[in-house]
Amino acid sequence: MVELTIDGIKVEAPEGSMVIQAAHNVGVYVPHFCYHKKLSIAANCRMCLVDVEKAPKPLPACATPVTNGMIVHTRSEKAVAAQKSVMEFLLINHPLDCPVCDQGGECQLQDLAVGYGADESRYKEEKRVVAAKSMGPLISTDAMQRCIHCTRCVRTGEEIAGVQEVGMLNRGEHAEITTFIGQAVESELSGNMIDVCPVGALLSKPFRFNARTWELARRRSVSPHDSVGANLVIQAKQDKVLRVVPFENEEVNECWISDRDRFSYEGLYTEDRLTHPMMRDDQGEWREASWSDALQHVVHATNAVREKFGADQLAFIGSPSSTVEELALLARLARALGSENVDFRLRQTDSRLDSVLSGTPWLGMPLTELNELDRVLVVGSFLRKDHPLMAQRLRQAVKRGAQVSFIDSAADNPLFAAIEARITTKPSLLPTALGEVLVAIAQANAQPLPAGFDTLQVSAQAQQIADSLRSGERVAVLIGNMAISSDVATEILANAAAIAQAVNAKLGFLTAGANTVGGYLAGAVPAKGGLTAEQMLAQTQRAYFVLNVEPAMDSDLGARAVETLKASTLAVAFTSYRSAAQDWADVMLPIAPFTETSGTFVNAEGRVQSFKGAAAPVGDTRPAWKVLRVLGNLFQLDGFDDETSESVRDLVMAAGVESRLSNQIKGDPVLNQVDANALERVADVPIYRTDALVRRSEPLQATPASALPTARMHSQQLQALGLSDGDQVRVRSAQGEIVLPAQADDTVAQSAVRIASAFPQTAALGSAFAPLTVERA
Structure with missing residues (x-):
């Protein structure tokens, strides 16, 4: 630490830090534009010029390292004069169009111009004009002259x-920010460019001209789209x-959010938003109904199914994007009616998985520790698209x-400076790839090999991954969404856990949706004898209660799930969108999305985060937890007396959170039998197709990440099948x-054939890990 004085205040600052950081740490504000605490130093705006004693001229506070005994004046006559001179230069070419600028009211340049700008400009020449550049459907550059x-x-x-999607061209007053020729900005974190822009040059295209900032009411909330809980x-x-x-x-998202979090609200007010309860009449036509009539019909129809077929014919399916309160009441309703068929894990295909889990799977560490790891192995994850903010960390x-290695089925670029090693193999061979790494570690540690692993040949990539993991001190093995969804997830977990134990690493689950950890804590998983979501949608039950799910898009079974629901005696959809359920439901109950309800999400690290509604419900929409509670009352069941969502949450959390989190895996490492030549599907869930709300956001659906799916294969695989790039192919499962x-x-x-799920065009194919045949159409 070094000691310096800033505006008469004695300050201690880390050696190598900058004057502006030391000043801000003690509450002394230094005006600035280019400096940002999360970004590298650029020192190109010069607004932060300060007066440093013994320096011949003002120095930029953002690029001047602190030294012992330094005396800094941020408000001296010399400093203020320099700052005002910089402001005058910055305003020379600025259009000064605050009354029509969307940044007005939250513009850093506007704010600082009040204190450091003159009331009249000395610049009388023509101002420059910068033509707008297309940056895609999310970012507007129509006012780039600012x-x-x-x-x-x-x-x-x-x-x-x-x-690097944007950069600066030219010099002097001809300099301008632009994209590469003809290309849009496609990063999943691109919207953060809008936040960091201190003027109105980059604006939100969907929000532009909709309101002025001082007209907006602000409410804190939590993202429902991934397990960070931004x-x-x-x-x-x-x-x-x-x-x-x-x-x-x-501790959670720093100051960033993904574009999925930022622009999904555009799906809130679409034409197919369900605003009133709907029931099918005797002719199969939909008609509006009152809440009372709809709920009474559900109660009578459910009781008739229970009496005739038994309570084990009732199925309750939730979503990992539903709140703790919603899932807790769904599970409470299921068990009070006598059914153990309750689950929210829509893409989990391995029914053996629950038998190897010792508790609630979670990240295994705080999110902030991801930044501090020095060795990481990521297994079965489309990391950037599934968890963009974890990828950022x-x-x-x-x-x-840090050295990061991957074992996956599609070698997507994580946009790291370097990848230590990578094994890319079809999904059924992921346990074998992990086994190779485990063998390499055992051989290096002179330990006995697990039973059945003695004939396994270690590839060069597996050896490299093993060497990397063994050389680290803070090591993690992270299990991705694809690995957990796999039909060999049990083998993947057993082998990954053995690797983690062998190198003294933390085993972590990245987890799908916003509330996978919360769903486990809420008890929304089947107990012994109950059916998983996959089993409920594969074999028809008599009555279904489906909460916040679009089965064709959200279930691993795709179109088959819809056919199963159609064949039931009663299908009740708790949904925000008519099109999500009108093909299969008998009753549709309009529930509030996360912006219109209170609730709680528990993120991957086990952090409990509650939120309130930020907008009024649309039409007759009601919070799902209230609808479930009222249903419990109408069924005359005990335990449905909650008046607030907080009381539901508190009951779930009463047993504590940390004591129920466990990544201990039961069982020994094992290899599965695989037909090495059989074609298999690799199914990713595109970043803007993860849930019903995101799928209805027009700006997000206009991005390349939501382009229509193709059958993606290695060029050698195409050649072996006698196909060429662009050929129409028939894919069968x-x-x-x-x-x-x-x-x-x-x-x-x-x-392997990579075919995205969560599209109507691929729903008929079904399972994400099905064996396939491919031929020219």
Whole structure:
């Protein structure tokens, strides 16, 4: 630590830190534009010029390291004069169009111009004009002439998103921020460029011209889309959500959010939003009903099924995007009616998985520890798309020297500075790849090999992964969504746990949805004798209660799940959207999305985060937890007396959270039998197709990440099948067939076909891990 004096205040600061950081730490504000605490130093706006004693001229506080005995004046006559001179230069070419600028009211340049700008400009010449550049459907550049060349957006793309999509061309007053020729900004973190822009050069295209900032009411909330639980500020006008921005929480999302979190609100008010309860009449036509009539019909029909077929014919299916309160009441209702058929894990296909879990699977560490790891193995994850903010944290760890390795079925670029090693193999061979790493570690440690592993040959990549893991001190093995969804998830977990134990690493689950941990804590999983969600949707039950689920898109079974629901005697849909249920439901009950209800999500690290509604419910929409509680009352069941969502939450959390979290895996390492030549499907869930709300956000659906699916295969695989890039191919599984264009993609494993799920075009294919046949259409 070094000692210095800033505006008469004695300050201690770490050696190597900058004057602006030391000043801000003691509450002394230094005006700035290009400096951002999460980005590298650029020192190109010069607004932070300060007076340092013994220095011949003002120095930029953001680029001047602290030294022992340094005396700094931020408000001296010399400093203020320098700052005012910089402000005058910045305003020379600025259009000064605050009355029509969408940034007005939250513009850093506007704020600082009040204190450091003159009331009249000496510049009388023509101002420059910068033509707008297309950055895609999310970012507007129509007012790029306001840019002050702070390059925050450039550094955000390079350092946080990990990809250089924007940069600066030319010099002097001809300099401008632009994308590569003809390309849009496609990063899943691109919206953060809007947040860091200190002027109105980059704006939210969906929000532009919808409201002025001072008209918006602000409410804190939590993202429902992935297991980070990013903290949000939801901004509404006249009870309608118009914008979502990050709420800074250093322990969760820092100051960033993904584009999925930022723009999903555009799906809130679509034409197919369900606003009134609906029931099918005797002719199968939909008609509006009152809440009383709809709920009474559900109660009578359910009681008739129980009496005639038994309570074990009742099925209750939730979603990992539902709140703790909703899932807890769904499970409570199921068990009070005598059924153990309750589950929220829509894509889990391995029915053996519960038998090897010792408790609630979780990340195994705080989110902040991801930045501090020095060795990581990621298993079966489309990391950037499944967990963009976790990928961002690992990206920062790589910059500090961490080594990250991957075992997966599609070698997507994580946009790290370097990848230590990678094994890309088809899904059924993931346990074998892990086994190779385990053998390499055992041989290096001179330990006995697990039974049945003595004939396994260690590849060079597996040896490299083993060497990397063995050389680390803070090591983690992270299990991704695809690995957990796999039909060999039990073998994957057993082998991954053995690796973690052998190298003294933490085993962690990245977990799907916003509330996988919360779903386990709420008891929304089947006890002994109960059916999993996969089993409930594979074999028809007599009555279904389906909460916040779009079965064709959210279930691993796709179109088959819809046919199963159609065949039931009663199907009740708790949904926000008519199109999510009108094909299969008998009753549709309009429930509130996360912006219109109170609730709780428990993120991957076990952090409990509650939120309130930020906007009024649309039409007759009701919070799902209230609907479930009232149903319990109408069934005349005990335990449905909760008046608030908090009382439901408190009952779930009464047993504690930490004591129920466990990543201990029962069972020994094992290898599965695989037909090495059989074609298998690799099914990713695209980042903007993960849930019903995101799928209805038009700006997100206009991005390349939501492009229509193709049958992606390694070029050698295409050649072996006698196909060429762009050919129409017929893909068949045991469940159905589809026709798609083939696409050469050398990131896909051999003997695998990558076909995205959560699209109507691929729903007929069914299982994400089904054996396939491919032929020219």
